[in-house]
Structures are given as structure tokens and as C-alpha cells.
Amino acid sequence: MSVKVEDKLFLDRFNVDEESHLNLRDGKVCFDKCQDQPCLYVCPANVYKLEKDRISVNYEGCLECGSCRVGCPHFNIEWRFPKGGYGVRHKFG
Amino acid sequence: MDETFDAAIVGAGPAGISAACVLADRGVKVVVLERGEYPGSKNMFGGVLYGSHLRQIIPDYIEKNCPIERNIVESRLWYLSEDGGLSFGYRDRAFFDERRNNAFTVGRAKFDRWFAEQARAKGAVIVCATVVTDLLKDDAGRVTGVKTDRADGDLRAKVVLLADGVNSPLAAKTGFRPEVRPENVALAVKELIAIPEETIDERFGVSPGNGVTCEILGNVTLGMNGVAFLYTNGSSVSIGIGANLADFAMQKARPYEMLESLKTHPMIAPLIKDGKPKEYLAHWLPEGGYDTVPKLYGEGFLIAGDSSMMFNALHREGSNLAMTSGRLAAETILEAIDKNDFSSSGLQGYAKRLHDSYVLKDLEKYRKFPSFLETHKELFTSVPRAACAAAREMLTVDGVPKKIRQTEAWKAIRGQVPPLRLLRLIWDAWRSVR
Numbered sequence: 001m002s003v004k005v006e007d008k009l010f011l012d013r014f015n016v017d018e019e020s021h022l023n024l025r026d027g028k029v030c031f032d033k034c035q036d037q038p039c040l041y042v043c044p045a046n047v048y049k050l051e052k053d054r055i056s057v058n059y060e061g062c063l064e065c066g067s068c069r070v071g072c073p074h075f076n077i078e079w080r081f082p083k084g085g086y087g088v089r090h091k092f093g
Numbered sequence: 094m095d096e097t098f099d100a101a102i103v104g105a106g107p108a109g110i111s112a113a114c115v116l117a118d119r120g121v122k123v124v125v126l127e128r129g130e131y132p133g134s135k136n137m138f139g140g141v142l143y144g145s146h147l148r149q150i151i152p153d154y155i156e157k158n159c160p161i162e163r164n165i166v167e168s169r170l171w172y173l174s175e176d177g178g179l180s181f182g183y184r185d186r187a188f189f190d191e192r193r194n195n196a197f198t199v200g201r202a203k204f205d206r207w208f209a210e211q212a213r214a215k216g217a218v219i220v221c222a223t224v225v226t227d228l229l230k231d232d233a234g235r236v237t238g239v240k241t242d243r244a245d246g247d248l249r250a251k252v253v254l255l256a257d258g259v260n261s262p263l264a265a266k267t268g269f270r271p272e273v274r275p276e277n278v279a280l281a282v283k284e285l286i287a288i289p290e291e292t293i294d295e296r297f298g299v300s301p302g303n304g305v306t307c308e309i310l311g312n313v314t315l316g317m318n319g320v321a322f323l324y325t326n327g328s329s330v331s332i333g334i335g336a337n338l339a340d341f342a343m344q345k346a347r348p349y350e351m352l353e354s355l356k357t358h359p360m361i362a363p364l365i366k367d368g369k370p371k372e373y374l375a376h377w378l379p380e381g382g383y384d385t386v387p388k389l390y391g392e393g394f395l396i397a398g399d400s401s402m403m404f405n406a407l408h409r410e411g412s413n414l415a416m417t418s419g420r421l422a423a424e425t426i427l428e429a430i431d432k433n434d435f436s437s438s439g440l441q442g443y444a445k446r447l448h449d450s451y452v453l454k455d456l457e458k459y460r461k462f463p464s465f466l467e468t469h470k471e472l473f474t475s476v477p478r479a480a481c482a483a484a485r486e487m488l489t490v491d492g493v494p495k496k497i498r499q500t501e502a503w504k505a506i507r508g509q510v511p512p513l514r515l516l517r518l519i520w521d522a523w524r525s526v527r
Contacts, residue, residue, distance in 0.1 A: 080226075090372065092202055
């Protein structure tokens, strides 16, 4: 089934901070040590994308569920909440 | 913030606000810290709240214009294969009148905001757009307040109630409870689909203001331990699906693809036809059950709601457990204020209160249910296929004698699940919930 998560995220309201609240501790770990790279699948907002030589972190559309933090087998994701008032803002919830 | 409070509450959800209401009612100086721009702006759940629990905190919630979407008069349980589905449901006259608002749907952005307003009216201080980043501790390790991401962000309190939800970087950092393990939470995504109010009334066969919940199990979670739901709101429906996070990681399934596929199922597609998606959300459910509930209090702090992993997966109850645990935490804090003892021993009454209430009684009763689901994946693969194939055989009318149809139905079941395995499944299910 082809569905673009971008179309879904487009429905949401975000107050995007300039600074990312998600960071890879060590980008090399993702390639050298992580075979399955579950962050590419479990994230409901598709924040993590596989680029040629790295995994990019598109924190702007993060739904703040925490799945990548505990789903990363190498605990390689530094995860904090966006600053107070920033991030996703539910209209209905 | 130079002010010192009696109690600081982290999180303006059902647990935190329930506690704030009870404390403020008794004149306790209480502050609630919420990271969202407004209470509810970060919160999401399936959609059902329970009137009796809310009434214990706000007795006149109806008169106070609680933003109810629909009063639930019928609960359906669907067991779906890829192409079909068995449907069970129960509707009762009582849920229209004398037990009205036993259960009702709400949207959290509206409800939590309203609920927090009630606490504010009672005297609680609600501070939004503020993330609690750490706990303040004295030399003896006793919690003495919270650190926030505001410039003058330290806030001192005699006691801290952690009601910051299931996803808690604060817990991961401070260890007040263990960090979540993927197998102990379900990741759920939900979409809000706008449909005109009268169309919902028609499609679900309800009168205005009344509604239906559908809990959905089967092949829709692609063999993963999970559940889906379809709930009616005023002029929208909430459709969602979730599965164990460890299962997601192993299966490399994408949550939003699963949701999109659910929307095309023949049991669901006609109910959401021509609806307009309005919002897409994701959240965890603490599904690990009793054995994942941490120690609920310590030196100067207590834990309530999802943050304490209190969730009844079998009955899909969570918001009520949050409200009750918040209320009981507040009662414990009142007791601690009377004794002026905020140590671990001064707060130990909280555990007893929870054990004496339905909260931990229910979780203990269903203690084995989460592992039953995790170890019986056929519930999400072959069993729904077998059940639907058998029903299809029995309901096909084409001149074939019923005896032969029955044999065909049995064959369809046996082809999917060996009868002994089926018996074993029923036995194990019974043992996990009795």
C-alpha cells in the first residue's frame, strides 16, 4: 500500500523549534553496528530517513511518542521533549 | 520561580489534574507543570472517559459543560480477517438514560483544557509550556522540587507527583521508574476523520448525542499483538490501530501503512466513507500490566496514571485508572501534610489505597493477560482466518446440504488451527483472566 506519511503530518500543527530535540549520539553506530535499523520503520512520523551515507533526522514532524528512543537497539538516540510550548500541538487529541 | 509550593505535579493530564482538584479543594498550595502550550495539546488516547470517575472529582461536570462528544450506548467487538469479520455488540436502554455517561468520548485537546480550568477555578496554579527536565534533590537524595526549562526554572515543593505520562524522558533520566522496554508498550496511531453529525447518527444507528465504540482484533495488526478501534465523536470518528512496539520493530511494519490498510477493510470503509482526515496522532499505551508497575512512591514523590504503567489492556481502561490514582495520590499527600512527613514512609499509604481500590485489584487479576497475548500470536493470524472462513461456509446458501457445509466449516477451521491447539488457547485465555 502506498501511503505518504507526509500527507498525514500535513494535517497536524507544529510549532517547530530551530534546534532539534532528537539527535543521534554517534552516526557511525547506525551503519557499523545496527543491522535492522528499526528507527526507519517504527517511527509513526517517518522522522528517520536513510540517506546515502547517514540517517537523517527530520525532527520537525516528530509526534513525540518515544518509540525511537526505546526501540533503538543501541540506545543511540538522544531524546528529549521539545522546549516548552514547541513541537506537535493537538487540535482534537 | 521563587515561590514554594506544598505540591508540584508534573503533567496536566487526567492523573495530574485529578490530584490538583482534590488538593486545591482542601486549600493545598499546588502547581501543575505542563509541557504543552495548553493542557491536552500533547495528549491523545482512544477516546473514552468514564462518568463515575470524573464525578468523584467534579460532581457537577455536566452542568459545568464538560466537552462530551458522544454518550456511549453500544460497545462492539469485532474480530476481523483480511476480508471479513465477526461482530459482537451490546446496546442497552440503561446507557441512554439512567446510566447515561457511564462512558463517553472526548477529544483530549478540549477535555484536558476544560479539566485543568476546573482545577484552576479551585485555586491550583497551572503553568503551561514548561518542561520538567530534572528532579531537585537534597543531600539525602530526597526529592525537594523540580527543575524546568524556564530561565528561573527551579521550583521547590514539599512533595512531587509524577503524572507525566507513559513516555517519560524524566523517568529515563532520573530513574524514578525504569525506562520503558519495547515489549511493555504498544505504539498506537490514530486519525481523526470528520463526518457530518447526522451521517454518523445514521451509519451507527444512534440518536443525536449518542454513540458507539468498536474494539477491533484480528489480522488487521498483521500478526502482531495489537488492537484497533473506531469510536464516534460529535462530528468525527477516531480510528486507530496499535501493536506491541517490540513486534513492530521485529516485523518492520509501518504504523501508518497499517492504519491506511485498516481503513479499507469492508467492515470499516463504509462507516468512514467520504470522511475528511483532520488530524494524525501517535502515542504509547502502557500494556505491560501489573508486573511493570514500578514502586509507586519514594522520598518526597509519588507516581500516578500512565507514568506508573497503570493500564487495563483487556478492558481498554486507562483514563479512569489515571483519575483514580491521581485522586488517591492527592489523599495520600493530604495525609502527609497533616503529619508533616513527606518521606517514603509518610507516603506509603498510597500503595495501600491503590491495592484496596479496583486499580491494582484489576491489574493483579489480569496480571497474566499481557503475556498470554504475546505468546499466542495465532489470535492475530490463524484464528481470525479460521473463524471467518467457518462463518463464510455456514452462511453461504447454494443448495448444498447443511451437513456438508458443516464439514466444510470444520475443515476450514482445522486447516488454520489444529483443534487441540484451539482448546489449549481457550484454556490459556481463561487462566490468564479468571
